Structures are given as C-alpha cells and as structure tokens.
Amino acid sequence: MYHSSMARAATTSDAFNAVAEPRRRDILNYLALQERPVGDIVASLGLEQPSVSKHLRVLKDVGLVRARREGRHILYGINAEAIRPLHEWTSTFERLWRNQLQRVKERAEEKMKKV
C-alpha cells in the first residue's frame, strides 16, 4: 500500500471483519442448516438480491462459504473450518468469565451465610 493512512481494515481481510456485519451472520446462520441457492437466501432473509450476492462475495473471499454451480443455480454452503479461529480466540477468555461468574457466585453465598 502506498497510503499513509487507512480508514479501516478491509471487510474482506479476515473472518473477524466479515462476521461483524449482522446480515452476513444471518446468512451464515441460514446456511448452517443446509446448502442453498442465492434465491433462497434472498427470499428467506428478505434482502435485495444484489445485496445478498455482495455479502456472499465477501464471505467467499474470506473462506467462510463455498460455492458450486448446479445448473442455473449457485449453491452456497458453509465452510465451518473458517469459523474456528474466531471460536478459538474467544475461547482464550473462557477462563476469565468462568472466574468472574465464580466470584459472583461466591459473593452471593457469603451474603446468604450472613443472613
């Protein structure tokens, strides 16, 4: 890149950015059930067709979905492997929220004793 400043990491750069968009999460949720043609997504989510195509393009570029042609239709399906990095990153904080919940629980039990 030749530019001294960048506005924001491109949405196409990685899975984290791709799933930041709610509609794209909706699409992934929908595709999680089953492989589907674009038209089904359009109908089910009530979005414009070009909008869906553009979101699918982003998801495909970061590897979150795979596409294959089937006659006149193009079937999109999830590539779940690409979601793992997100899962694993969030997992590194699991210990923390368990501790925090544990502390809340302990404090509650302390109060019960005092009563």
Added chain:
Amino acid sequence: MYHSSMARAATTSDAFNAVAEPRRRDILNYLALQERPVGDIVASLGLEQPSVSKHLRVLKDVGLVRARREGRHILYGINAEAIRPLHEWTSTFERLWRNQLQRVKERAEEKMKKV
C-alpha cells in the same frame, strides 16, 4: 435514524464490530493477563496514546472492558462476560467443522485401505 442508507454498522454497536479491529483484539489479549493503565498498553503495543484511548473508548462502550481510576492512572480490565456472545455464536458451528473434519478423516482412511 432519518437516513435511507447506512454505510456500515457502527463499530460501537456491538462486540462483533468492536473485535473486528485487530488492534482492539491486541488490547483485549493484553488486558486478559492483567488490569493495566493506558500507558502500559501504549508502551507494550507500540501505538499512539490517542489511538489507544480511542480504541478503549469503543471497547468500553460495548462493555468489553471496564475502567476505574487509581490516582492519576486509569486502570482498564476485561469484562469477559461480553465476549461470551461471540463464543456462543461461533459454537453453533462447532458441530459442522467437526463433521467436516470427520469426513476428511474418513476419506483419508478409505484411501489407505485401497493401497
């Protein structure tokens, strides 16, 4: 909102958007170890102070971090609870990548038998 089109969901809208920015993930990773003042983050991650303050602002607005004043310092710590929704959303796909891996494994074993 009065506008017919929006460019993109605001970064401050939810945790998904907040963690889409790599530097904010860096900050969260750093704070996961221990509560820290802003200056430590600046020094450790090699970012400009205003930049760090702005990222912290975003993280605080979506509840990913908590701040408390300690003399001249402001200590920032993680609020791990706010990461759970991300973890849980990614978990809904766990079954899928396990299946996909299983299929890969099975295919590999098939090939071994044929040799």
Added chain:
DNA sequence: TTGACATATTCCCATATCGGAATGTATCAT
C-alpha cells in the same frame, strides 16, 4: 437464436472508520 431465469458486477451516495496532530481535562506534587 431468443427469451426467461438466476446471479454477479458496477456505479453512485451518504456515512463510518482510523490515524495523526493538536488540544482539553483531571490528578498529584511542590
């Protein structure tokens, strides 16, 4: 070939974004 259908791409616009620079604000020590 000519449509009809399914999907992708392009163009335009309003707006959100980040970084840098400058400035504001709060707290403590003297």
Added chain:
DNA sequence: ATGATACATTCCGATATGGGAATATGTCAA
C-alpha cells in the same frame, strides 16, 4: 497557583463500507 503527568477528546483527511438502481453475465428451454 504552577507545573508535570496521564488520559481523553476534537478536528482533519483518506478511505472503506453497504444499500439502491441499473446493468452485465451465464445457463437453460423452446
């Protein structure tokens, strides 16, 4: 009060974004 320290905020510019509308591409059927 003054200055030093630690952060936060504001303003700016370059750029990325998503939606809408229009258009292009690709596939099948007659």
